[in-house]
Amino acid sequence: MSVLPLDDNMTQAPTRRARLVLGQADCASVTETVCAIVERRRPPAAWYVAFVISVAATGMFFVSIGYLIATGVGVLGNNAPVFWAWPIVNFVFWIGIGHAGTLISAILFLFRQRWRTGINRFAEAMTIFAVVCAGVFPAIHVGRAWVIYWLAPYPNQMSLWPNFRSPLLWDVFAVSTYGTVSLLFWYLGMIPDLATLRDRATTSWRRLLYGLFAVGWRGSASQWHRFEWAYLLLAALATPLVLSVHSVVSFDFAVAQVPGWHSTIFPPYFVAGAIFSGCAMVVMLAVPARSLFGLKSLITMRHLDNMNRLILGTSLLVGYAYGIEWFMAWYSGNPYEMFAHLNRALGPYAWAYWTMVACNVLVPQLFWLQTVRTSTWLMWPIAVLVNVGMWMERFVIIVASLGREYLPSGWGMYRPTVVDVMMLAGSFGLFFTLFLLFCRYLPMVAMAEVKGVLSHHNGNSDNP
């Protein structure tokens, strides 16, 4: 049997496990590689460039939010009959992005996919930052953002309670639970790595801050025992949770009677789309991050290849959902449902519909070719296009359906304003700002987990 070279995990050798970490890696080198990113005096110049751009966009985000709150929702393009419009498109888009992070961290963990250890930390970070961006939009588009706490069931002097029979309230619970559990999962997994940073700290500030967040982790056997149980249980809880979140988001639409929304296929269709766009975002972030911070031995080409396979698979699911929507519209015999679909494909928003089909169904088919799956220069633009397509999907569902409901007298066209565009661009700024801060100050790869899978290198041991 041939021995696989240290720097190759792409060769398909059915009798040998592919290497999870490339090169002559041991515990010390893994620690050194990951901690060096945090401990180096200055990040690479590209980091500064990206950070300045992202912070500027974040500033624009908050300025436009301030302008919106001070002036009123009239500054957005939302108007009769399209009251949801861009803010909700952005909300669904960002919530969807988060799903791939939980898929990688929780679902692949339960399936014992050990290769996930290379990318799970930053995919989870991506989840949390995406939920942060998503949470902003429903809150600011309600009109009176300063009373957004009325969504919470708390005893109040008005003697009112929220309506628990409304999907919009289910959404509040689903998204806030998702944000909380994702944060707990991410943080719990990071505690041992924060302890590593604390123990390597050379300044008292670092020791204090990393020590504070490492909560006194020492790596004793009893701590690891509880840690592994807690991690497993959180993964087991996060798995049904992530499937529920986008299902509940889809209820916002499916429970309503708008033609084009009132469909039983929405929950699985939304979840597949969410994982699809999330995996594309993972590729978008991983490709530059691994080369910028020298993580190519930990986040290997095989990881990217796996993500691209996931993108291809979920693209087929999403394409199937687009097709079955047409079938259901026709088979239902409901003229409004059929009209809603014809309107998507041939109406005033046809450009958005066909952009969506091209980006989500056609372009990812390139991933059937291994050369495309393993070329960072090809996979990156494809991932960007997938995210464009997934944003368009939500735009088509929301705007094209609301713009032409039952009565033609109630039809209307939606046009975004400058503030809408600034908010979408600004939310990307917030997302990338948080991500860049994470890259600079937190361990980007789950060191303790990678150390645990290093023993696979000899090719024969499956850690019992």
Place this chain on the structure above:
Amino acid sequence: MTSENHQLDSAPVIGILAEFDGPEALKTAAAGLRATGYTRYEAFSPYPVHGIDAVLDRKRTILPKLVLLGGFGGCLVALLLQWWTNAVDYPYWISGKPLFSLPANIPVTFELIILFGALAAFGGGLVLSNLPEFYHPLSGCASFRQGTTDAFFLAVEVADPQFDEVGTTDLLRFLGAKAAEVYHRPQTRRDIPGALKAGAVLLLALALAPPLWIATYRYAPKSLPRIHPILDMDFQPKYLPQQYSPLFADTRDMRPPVAGVVAVDAPLGDLHLLAGEIDGKPAKTFPMPVTSEIMKRGQQRYGIYCATCHGLAGDGDGITSQLAFQREEPKWVRPLSLHSASVVEQPVGQLFKTVSDGVRAMPSYRVQIPVEDRWAILLYVRALQRSQNATITDVPEGLRKHLGAGTN
């Protein structure tokens, strides 16, 4: 052994720290310690060493049961919350849906089961591991800090009955330790700098000021209106009636109708009959021929609509007016006597407008009294006025003798 530890040699011994080559060596050594009868020791590793729990004879944690409890708790809280708020405390109907129905409550119940379970997993995991624990006696050992990177340790506590500085060290070396060092209670502890503590206390104290100020401001009596930080829609940029507007030459925000505009309820047809007008001026004549039937009709209608306030004779002493004075109604104004000069001298068209549109406290009777009846009433009013201001010449000559001489 580091120089740091040499300085502390005089401090009390609290244990021995032994480093091993890897997970397998660690497990073997731990098994050896246990076989020798040691009880107070702990293993440390940079990643979880599988199988060491069995070697150390550790019981399985109760964490899964805590998570199960958390899940049950979440389920209970969610169902009670939804039932009590939507079906008991604040029941309201929406599209005929039942006030409490399980299908509608599934999503929130599901999310709270997950949330409470996750909080139990996270909080329980920390608490059961005795975390947070910001001070650990071993953290003074420089070599121990390597433990979170790549070193595997066994630490035997001095409290172990079998503990012996030399004997235990030898045993650990025998069990494969690369290095074994006795460690002492650290005499100096790296405390948080005093300035940082003081700063934190100051910040906390300052952070209390705004909520205290707001609470005081909210509840203390005030002679001026309170601050109104959120205006909602209390002040809207729009024109209300009778306001100034710079947009128009006459600076009024209310615009007069364009020439030729006809109001919705404008009289169309015989203006004498419908509006009491002739050539835009109040008519002095009746629009219909005067007959005794109309006079009788007017008397009857007057009794129904007018006499309650104006009195049967038009003196302003109707029963409503009497009652109002009896009750000393502060806002009641006695109706003008129909016989006062200001009323008698008005043209009948003006009186018609008064009946139709109302005047001062008198409401409009346009809706209640048909136009012909209004004229009939006015005819009767004219008769009443004449009766109250009559002279002897008004009396037919043949009847004058029945009246006392000198009467008006």
